[in-house]
Amino acid sequence: MxxxxxxxxxxxxxxxxxxxxxxxxxxxxxxxxxxxxxxxxxxxxxxxxxxxxxxxxxxxxxxxxxxxxxxxxxxxxxxxxxxxxxxxxxxxxxxxxxxxxxxxxxxxxxxxxxxxxxxxxxxxxxxxxxxxxxxxxxxxxxxxxxxxxxxxxxxxxxxxxxxxxxxxxxxxxxxxxxxxxxxxxxxxxxxxxxxxxxxxxxxxxxxxxxxxxxxxxxxxxxxxxxxxxxxxxxxxxxxxxxxxxxxxxxxxxxxxxxxxxxxxxxxxxxxxxxxxxxxxxxxxxxxxxxxxxAEWPARMQRLVTGTLVDHGPKGCEIWLDGGHNAEGGRVAAAALGDLEERVSRPLVVIAGMMANKDAGAFLANFAGLTRHIIAVPIPDRDSAMPPDRLADAGRALGMRVENAAGVEAALHALSRLVYEVPPRILITGSLYLAGHVLAINGTPPG
Missing domain, CATH: 3.40.1190.10 (Mur-like, catalytic domain)
Structure with missing residues (x-):
């Protein structure tokens, strides 16, 4: 759809x-x-x-x-x-x-x-x-x-x-x-x-x-x-x-x-x-x-079909979570920890946030789970955080951060990398970003 x-x-x-x-x-x-x-x-x-x-x-x-x-x-x-x-x-x-x-x-x-x-x-x-x-x-x-x-x-x-x-x-x-x-x-x-x-x-x-x-x-x-x-x-x-x-x-x-x-x-x-x-x-x-x-979209939601799923590395998991503050990051990171205990995969976080959020406090939750962050803009949101600023917050935590033009571009970049085990990808940082993802993936809430 x-x-x-x-x-x-x-x-x-x-x-x-x-x-x-x-x-x-x-x-x-x-x-x-x-x-x-x-x-x-x-x-x-x-x-x-x-x-x-x-x-x-x-x-x-x-x-x-x-x-x-x-x-x-x-x-x-x-x-x-x-x-x-x-x-x-x-x-x-x-x-x-x-x-x-x-x-x-x-x-x-x-x-x-x-x-x-x-x-x-x-x-x-x-x-x-x-x-x-x-x-x-x-x-x-x-x-x-x-x-x-x-x-x-x-x-x-x-x-x-x-x-x-x-x-x-x-x-x-x-x-x-x-x-x-x-x-x-x-x-x-x-x-x-x-x-x-x-x-x-x-x-x-x-x-x-x-x-x-x-x-x-x-x-x-x-x-x-x-x-x-x-x-x-x-x-x-x-x-x-x-x-x-x-x-x-x-x-x-x-x-x-x-x-x-x-x-x-x-x-x-x-x-x-x-x-x-x-x-x-x-x-x-x-x-x-x-x-x-009970269903509630963009809260540790697994994307299993759709346009974006086809863009990611073959065999990867793509998860979507609209968490945007320190506590939201904590519970998402805890859920990822549970997934890691079940099936171990390398983790990549694709993040976009609004400018009034504390990017450092949010990303700090993932520091023990991954060192790979991709910062992306949130389309059509004038008050979104510039990816460079988000990237700086990640680097201050010792993370490896790169920028991408958007979620699709980030997934394309990941699909060109070689993984021994297909990665687990979390797209997070904002409900506005989550809405954009659901729209372009063709899986809107019903």
Missing amino acids: NLPAANSRPLDGLIARLSALHPKQIDLGLDRMHRLLARLDHPERLSPPVIHVAGTNGKGSTIAYLRATLEAAGLRVHVYTSPYLVRINECFRIGETGGGRLADDAGLRRVLEHCEQVNAGEPITIFEMQTAAAFCLFAEHDADVVLLETGLGGRLDATNVVEQPIATVIAPISMDHMEFLGDTLASIAGEKAAIIKRGVPVICAEQAGEAMTVIETQAKRMRAPLHAAGQQWHVGVERGRLVYQDERGLMDLAAPKLFGRHQFDNAGLAIATLRAIEAFKIGMPAFEAGIVN
Whole structure:
């Protein structure tokens, strides 16, 4: 399958027009959202019950497990996530009996243009407009639950207009987006913990002590029952299976299809969330199906077919991961370590990053696994990190770094090298790069 060129995608013109309504891509604050939602007659108050998810890493995977499990239980699930990889439609999933579907172009255009008309040209960010459109879309379609992912932070995030969710979820918190959220773990945790609502259960992944203290304080202040990993619930790996335990008992489940030890933790967070919501009665078969069947693209995703796969060295493995901060690099490197224990192969990392990321902290995770890094640009992203700067960060770690004009060129270069064992190739550093890879490979998210 070959995707159409970017400039021929049906919604691109509309997205460009909406993006021009505010001089900044990111401008945290809730005043514009409250103004627009009031003019729209508050669609966020008409949507099905909401599970609100914040965190630095693992939000999307946790939502994937939540959706797969809820759908396996026969429930209709709306989902709003960001950013998208290839098409904006990926952000909006409409729940239907027997599963869900991505919003189609016509429906998405209709709600976005309605929000545009009601906004009447006033300054508003594209993410705020998307979020308002999601509320409009979800209010139109009956469902049992909405899975709502924060975009950035929590306190001033456009999604934090939901007054009474049925649960708030906090995935692992680490250092990222410091220019918006603060330069300490405590300040970042404070921004994310601000989605906690009075009396609403909060389910929390295992956190660094500094972040956990902030979350516990906020939960106590809001009188929100806290279900924390390592305290009220536990998840682990035993003989390759997922073992979950809380006060209600023990669950022994098959391993997640999503690869990496961190996916057991994300799955555990989803299980704990659903067990904390009294309105849901999820049976063991639904948990089993949800954990095994959940899919989430560009998170240690093995590319086995497609245009790019044909460009690489014969017999190589190509993995794609959108990790872009130090913690994201750590879990990807740990997953590669697990692969190395199973089948040893030389590792090459093809990396492209955004300019506001800490390339040194990200690449340091791979220093013990490979000395071969290829730095590439991220197409059509003005704020991408120049490959020379990324290469300098790798060389400072003692790595052998070269530049390539793009992912395809990097794979071509590798295919001309002689390997005793075909290499394992990881393409990583940015979700924007991951989206570009999926598009040119012809394997878009569905």
